[in-house]
Amino acid sequence: MGNETYRPFDPWRPSPVKENGRKEIFNSHYFNIDHVNLESAASGTFDRYVLHGNNGDTVGVLAVTDDGMVPLVEQYRIPTHRWTLEIPGGHPATPTERPSEVAERKLREEAGYEAKELVQFTRFIDEPSFSSQYTSLFLATSLSQVERAVIGPESPRSDVRLFTPEEAVRLIINGTIVDAKTIIAILRLNNGLLKSIKG
Structure with missing residues (x-):
């Protein structure tokens, strides 16, 4: 094998998961938290929790x-x-x-x-x-x-x-x-x- 990669890195290529639903479950002065339901071909449905900062960077x-x-x-x-x-x-x-x-x-x-x-x-x-x-x-x-x-x-x-x-x-x-x-x-x-x- 050589040192070349199969393809250039593309951060915006298609997602391997589908988002089925999202609900905010917590809100504070600095951040909020979403409960996210997702689905993938390999794993079926699963849940994740995502933290978002309020007001920007x-x-x-x-x-x-x-x-x-x-x-x-x-x-x-x-x-x-x-x-x-x-x-x-x-x-x-x-x-x-x-x-x-x-x-x-x-x-x-x-x-x-x-x-x-x-x-x-x-x-x-x-x-x-x-x-x-x-x-x-x-x-x-x-x-x-x-x-x-x-x-x-x-x-x-x-x-x-x-x-x-x-x-x-x-x-x-x-x-x-x-x-x-x-x-x-x-x-x-x-x-x-x-x-x-x-x-």
Whole structure:
């Protein structure tokens, strides 16, 4: 066998399953859940549950200070009962809030910075096996410090810590940074993201 594939990858080729019905069974501030009934030639009928984010993409902001430091926010995460280090990020507050506006707001509220330059550099599906939710990642540069907001009841005493990109990569390797959007953003930064965007 050679190294050639049988065909180019086509994400939009015909579905192997037929959707027979869908019903929303849960709705919250951040997301809703659909119960979906499906059918396939191999398995017959079966059920799945699909999570949808409300109001559009979640957002993450990779900020880089003028001296090359990356601010990471301490967050206490209830589902895993642990503190994390994350780039600023979050959900739209309304259906009309654009991803770039969410990025500006979260950078200001969580990290205490405003950016003169804000560029989206990637978009990914959070967990495609059970969710349709996308996350958009932005690079923020030419920063100025502003007053932070209170993040929320989960992290009443959160702090912002500054790391070099190399230090942040080491925190990924040793398992300190476990948040997916933060890992993706930092590895892109370490792979020449600033040069590729700024030419």
